[in-house]
Amino acid sequence: MQITRRWHSHFLRCVAAATLVLLALPAARAGDWFYSVRPHDNIWTLSGHYLKPGISWQKLQAYNKIADPHHLPPGSRLRIPVAWLRVQPAKATVAAVNGDAKAWLPGQPTAVAVTAGMQLGYGARIDTGAHASLTLEFADGSHVLMQGDSELQLDRMSAYGNTGMADTHLRLQRGRIFNAVTPMPGNDAHFTVQTPSAISSVRGTHFRVAAGASQSQTEVLKGRVDVGGSHRHVQVNHGSGVAVANGKRPGRVQRLLPAPALDCPAQAITRIGYALGWPALSGARHYRLQIAPDTRFETLLLNRVTGALPHASLPDLPNGHYALRVRGIDADGLEGLDATCPVHAAMHPQPPLVQAPQANGKARHPRPDFRWSESSEAASYSWQLASDAQFTHLLAERPQLTGDHLRAPQALPLGRYYWRIASRDRHGQLGPYTDALPFDRVAPPPAPSVGAPTRSGNELT
Template sequence: MLVLALACVPAFAEDWVYRVRPGDTLWDLGGAYLKPGVDWHRLQQHNRIADPYRLAPGTRLRIPLTWLRQQPARARVVALIGKATTVTSAGTSQAVNEGMELGAGSRLLTAAGASLSLQFADGSRLRLREGSELVLDRLTRYGRTGMVDTRLRLQRGHVHNEVRHLRGPGSRFIVDTPTASSAVRGTRFRIHSGDQGTQAEVLDGRVAVTVGRHATLLKPGFGTHAQTGGGDSLQPIALLPAPDLSSIAAHQDSVRPQFAWPAVAGAAGYRVLISPHPDFAALVADLASGTPSVTAPVLEPGQYHLRVSAIDGGGLEGRDADAAFAIEGRPVPPYAITPSAGGLVRQNRPALRWTQAPEAHRYRYEVADNPEFRDPVARGDEVRGEAITVAEPLPPGAYYWRVGSIDAQGKKGPFGDAIEFTVRPLDPIDDIDLDKDGARAGGISFHWRAGQPGQRYRFQMSRSPSFDKLRVDEVVEQPEITVSKLAGGTWYLRAQAIDTDGETGEFAPAQKVKLPCRLCRIGAGAGAVLLLLSL
C-alpha cells in the first residue's frame, strides 16, 4: 500500500482548535459545533475551564474531532465535455450534466473523449480524464469549522487534483486506487491507476510517501510509482522539465491545427491536452504522442489552451507547459475534392480541386511534403476559381495539401483539413534502347528507364505500326527484355508501365528497329549492325 501525506501534518492531531472571540460562551459554542449527544460540560472539562460564562478572548479551545457536528457534503460538476455517467449507491444510473451535484457513494464513469471537473466543499478540484472510473467514497463537512473530509477511489484512469490548503486536523483529501492511497493537504498532483499499478506525480507541495517499511519525501517536481505485485520500496524520481512552447503561434490557420516543439531530453513520449478553459477544467483533446509534435482534432472557432508534458521511460508525466491559441472560424474553408485522402496522382503536376465556399472571394492553398507544412513546395493565395494545377513538377513521393478561403476584405480564414496524397507517375516509356552489345547469342535485348519501385512493364513487338498482330506481348518485372529467334526486317516496339495496383500507363509512340537479313541466317551474332528509329 502506498501512502502519501504532507510531511508537516502531525499524525497525533486529534483536536480541532477554536480561538475564543469576545462574547463567546461554552453554551453557545457547544450549540454551534458539538454534535447531538455531546454536552457543553464535557467541553468545559476537556479544556479545564473554571467559568464557562467568562472566556478570555484569544483563548485556544480544543475540541476532539469525534465531538464535532458532521453533515454530508456534495461535489458539483463544474465543467463537462463529452459523455459521462453516474451510478448512485442505490444503483440508479443517469447521464452527468454540468451543474449536477453528487453525494457520497456516487460512481462516475467518463466515456472515450470525455472529461469533467468536480469541485468539492472546500473549493478543491479534481479533473477526471477519459476512460476513467471514480467513486466518491466519503464527502463530509465538519459543521461550521471549515474542515472537510473528502475520500475518493480511482478504480481506473487518470485524475489531476488541485487541493486547497486544508484547515484543521479533520480536513482530508484522499484518493485510493487498487494499489495505492494518497493523502495530501494543499498541493497539485496527478494520480494514474491502471493494470500495471499506480503512478503519482507532485507538481506543488511536499508529500511524504510511505510504502511498507520504507519512507521517502517527494518534493515538488518528483514522482513515484507502485507496480501491481511489485516490491514495497519507493524511490523519488525527478519529473522531466516542461517543454518549450514559445514557438506555438497565437493564431492557428487551420481548424485541425498541428503543433510542434523542441524535444525534451529523456522523453519517451508526450501528453497533450487541449481545453477551452484556462484551468483545463474539461478537455476537447487528450492525446499521447511519441514525437514532439501532434495534430489536433477538428476544433470549432474560439479561444483554446494547450498543455504539454513530457513522459519519461517509466511512464511518469513531467511538468506542464501551457500556451494559448485561437482558431479563426471565418471565412470557412471549402471542402477538398481531389486529390482525395490517400489518393494516387499519376501526373507530377497535380490538379487540385475544391468546392465553392460561401464567403470566399478567392482562395489560398499549400502543398508540402510534411503534415506540418514546413517549407511548402507549392503555395498560392490569388486563386480565383475552385481549381489550380501545381506549376512545378513534383518528384514522386508523399505530399499533403490544404485550401482556405479569403473574403472580399482580404481576411484569411483557416485552412481545411490536410489531405495526404502520393505522386506516383506512370510516365510513357519513350526511350527503349538496344543492349549495348547489340545482338547476343540468346537473342536481341532491349532496355528502358526504370519507373517507380514495384512497377512492372508490358513490352510489345509487331510487324505493323498498328500492333494488330503481336509477335511479342510480355509482362516483365524489370525494365528489360531479351527476345529470341527474331527474323530480319522492320519491327515496331513499345512498352507501358504497370503500377502495383494494376493501373497502366499510356503507350508512347512506337519505335522502329531494322534487323539485317543476315541475322536471319546466323542469329544474333556479336557485332551485328542494328538500327533503332523512332516513328
C-alpha cells in the same frame, strides 16, 4: 537620571504584563481548527453549532482558558480540536463536464448521465468515456479533474460542520485524475486517493494519480503526498513522483521531467493541423497534449498522448480562446511538469478547396478562369489577385463573391501572379485565406503551320 529609571521600570512592567498575556493564551496544537469570534457570538451557540454530541461547552471553555464565557472579544480566535467537530455526510458537485460521462448511484440499477451541477454522494461511481472529462468540487473546496476512460468511486465524504474542512476518500479503479486539494489541519481531515496498488494521502496539495492495469503513478506538483503500498510508505515532495506496481512496495521517488519549452503561437491559429513544437526532453518517452476552454482546465477538449517526437498537430477548434498544456512522460509512466500556452483559434469559416489554377500552374487565356469547390460554411467568398506573395500590391479584389468561379476582371499581361480566396459566413465573419497560390500567365502555343497542298497522282497531300 531619575526619568531614565522611571522609564526603565515602566518598560519592565510592560514586558512582564505582555509575558503574562502570552502565557495565558492556549498553546497552538496540531489538529486545531481556528474560529474568529464575531460580534454577539457566545460559547453556547458556538458549541451547539460546531461541536459533536458529547463534547460540552465547558470543555471548549477550558481548552481555550476563557475566564468569562459571557464575553468573547470580537476578533479573538478560538481553538477547536478537529476531533471535537460535528461530522456529517458531504456531497461532491459536478462543476463542469464535457463528453460522455455516467454515474452509478447507490440503489439504482442503471447509470445516469453526468451533468453540470449534479450532486453525488458517497458510494457513487463515475465513468468517463474515452474523450470525456469532468471536474468534481468537494465540500472543502478541493477539485478533482477526471480525464477520459477513467473510473472513480466516491468511497467516503464527510464534512466537519460548517468549518469548510472535510474527510474525503476516493477509489480510482482506472484512468487518471488531477487533484487540487484545499489545505486542512488535523489528523482527521484529509484527502485520500486509493488505486489497486497504492494509497495517496494529503492535507493540501496539487497532485495527479493514475491507475493502470499493472501499476499506478503519483505525481506531486505542489506540497507533499504520502504514498503507501504493501505496508511501506514514502513521502513524495513537489516536483517528484513515484510508481507502484500492483502488490509491490512503492518504487524509488524520482524527479519529474521538467516542463517543455513550448514554442507558443504568437498569432491566431488559422490552419487546422497547426504544428506545435518544442525541444525534446531528455528521458521523455511520450508527451501529453491537453486543450481546455480556459486556464482552469475544468474540462478537456483534447487529451492526447503523442509519440516520442517533440511535436503535435492541433485539431479543428471553433473560433475562440483556449489554454493548452504539454508535459513529458518518462519510462515509468510518470508525467512531468506542465508547460502552458494561451491559444487563439481563428480557423472558421474554412476556405474552399481550390480547383484552378493550382499552385505553380499555368494560365494561357488573357483572362484566366478561377475555380473552387463551394464550402458548406460559406455564404460568400472574398477573392484577391496580386503581383506579390504578400498581397501588398493588389491587382483585383472581389470581397462578396457567390458561386464557384470567377473570370479575371481584366486581361493579364504575361508574367507571375498570386491569388487566394477566403470564405465569409452568413454573419459576415471572414475566415482565413488560402495560402498564396502562384501561377504564370503564359502565351498560348503557336498554331500548327499548314503548308501548301501538293498533288500526287489523283491525291492532294
